[in-house]
Amino acid sequence: TACRGSVYRALGFMMAASPCALAVAPLAYATAISSCARKGILLKGGQVLDALDSCHTIGFDKTGTLTTGGLTCKAIEPIYGHEEGNNASVTPCCIPNCEKEALAVVAAMEKGTTHPIGRAMVDHSIGKDLPSVSVESFEYFPGRGLTATVNCVEVQAIYLLDYVTSI
Structure with a gap:
């Protein structure tokens, strides 16, 4: 042409x-x-x-939250139950039933990790009057999540939806 x-x-x-x-x-x-x-x-x-x-x-990140990974936790909002099946009734589940208990479990599980969100949760728990939580076993899957046995109950903290569907 x-x-x-x-x-x-x-x-x-x-x-x-x-x-x-x-x-x-x-x-x-x-x-x-x-x-x-x-x-x-x-x-x-x-x-x-x-x-x-x-x-x-x-967009500029003048606080460094995104660039340095300096995340902070502002609040804990536990889920008190989940919908089961098509009847949409809320049933109790294995999730901690109060903010302090949820924070204690997450902080205990995340204590040994380097994940930025996990570190923010651990930092948020420092200095708070939290219930005692014992982690019996712990398995970390970098970039995917972790599982732990906390107070004789297996707990899973998952970061990626792809990983949830692969279990």
Whole structure:
């Protein structure tokens, strides 16, 4: 087509007039990616820099919550039961029945992990008057969740829905 021929002619003209322009473009991407990496910003490639051109909104995390993983727990809201079957009746389940008990169980289970949400729960439990919880066994599945036997009851704390459906 006429447009394709025009593009080839324009590229031919650029190569003849200034071959350095096309040779230096990849170097500019490499320099930008390297500069970002030195400042702690990891980019997958030059296409990320190109995508910034169409970006309309940028969110900055001035508190560091997202960038440093410094999460905090604001409240505990335990579930007192669950719907069973099609009759939608709420039945009691094995979930702790008060905020303090729920926090005690979660803090006991998460004490040995490094997960940011788990750490936030443990930090939230410090200094609170919580019931004593004993963890008899513990198994951690990095990136998926954990199971533990707490006060002779098996408890599962799951982080990913995909993992829940695979059990």
